[in-house]
Amino acid sequence: MRSAEGARGSRADQADQRRAELLDAARRVVLERGISSTRVADIAKATNVSGGLIHYHFATKDDLITAMLRVTIDDEVTRLGELVRGSGPAVERLDRVLRYYIPRSRTDQSWILWIDAFAAGLREAVVQKILLELETAWIGAVEQAIQAGVDTGEFTCDDPRGAAERLDGMLDGLIIRYTLHPLVLSRARLLEHARVAASHEVGLPRSAFPAAG
Template sequence: MARPSRAHERRADLVAAARRAVLDRGVLDLRLRDVAAEAGLSPGSVLYYFPTLTDLLREVQREAVDRFCGEREEAVRDEADPRRRLLAMIRSGLPSDPRDELCVLLYELGTVARRDASYAAQHIRLYERQVGIYAAILEAGAATGVFTLTRDAGSIARNLVALEDGYGLHITMAVPTIDVARAEGLLLACASDATGCDLSTLEPGDQRGDR
């Protein structure tokens, strides 16, 4: 009987090793040998499963995008109150602290998007998927009379995601210029202005979870 293929497991192990290497060295300084060393393999063995380092990093990015968006969808899925769904969405989009691994990974990989269309496509997918979650929450709140939107839901959603991205970068910089609590407060103020609903009075609970 032929042995079952372990290619899927090997590829998953290499994606995990590449993820750790990006977090340790940064994507711009990363070399194939760094990933190979992290995985305990030769560079040639890595190339057996991924033709180039770029191919491997694209898979790291795809997985990170899916995980990040999946966690955000999960954070709002069981909340019926549009106000609390919006609050949970805001809290789930910011780094938990300057070392938040998933957010840092996405920011690192996003630096390549300016020069590589395939990375840009994943970055756009990340953005649009988050915009879709926000827009659905805003539309539901408006339909039930909880929110009085100052603009269309899509425009508000795009602004909120862009603000999250900006504040997240400032939180995770080598010298942070803002902390999580302050960024959250600013986002809540923006969302409150856009919805005509004071979100700062809600008890947030713990929405972030572990990444």
């Protein structure tokens, strides 16, 4: 009995490992080719396996891409929750969320992936759904960070949800500009825009936020 259960567990572990390898390969290929141009055959070649094996784990390309994007979302949402619930004054927690939102560089793979997904989402419903989940999570995290400051009296904001939506929309646009035109908009200036906008939304002077970094 124990032997059979161990064998089933081993096979399940192997299947999970194979799925993880395929998702990692899908991410690499998508970053290179783009979501719309990526084929199952490209991912099969990148992992040196057959297309049939990929379809054993993922029925369609959409299933594979959805799973790959969802892993990325889950990781980001987990990290966002940690930042919102972290220690320190509300302004520090909000600033940490803003800094996490902003790409580390113009080659930040997560943002390259999401910018490509924005374009693919115009025509692919499955990507639209994933993007909505991501946007909802991001806006929710910013809203929670602002609401926490309102609850403790550190912030003044009559509409934390609206403030979060405005910050999210502004940052999306600026981040695309930063990624495509790094000589026009530096990361430091992008972060400054975020802090100035956030200070207006929560009723604090700009000096309440960090000066740089």
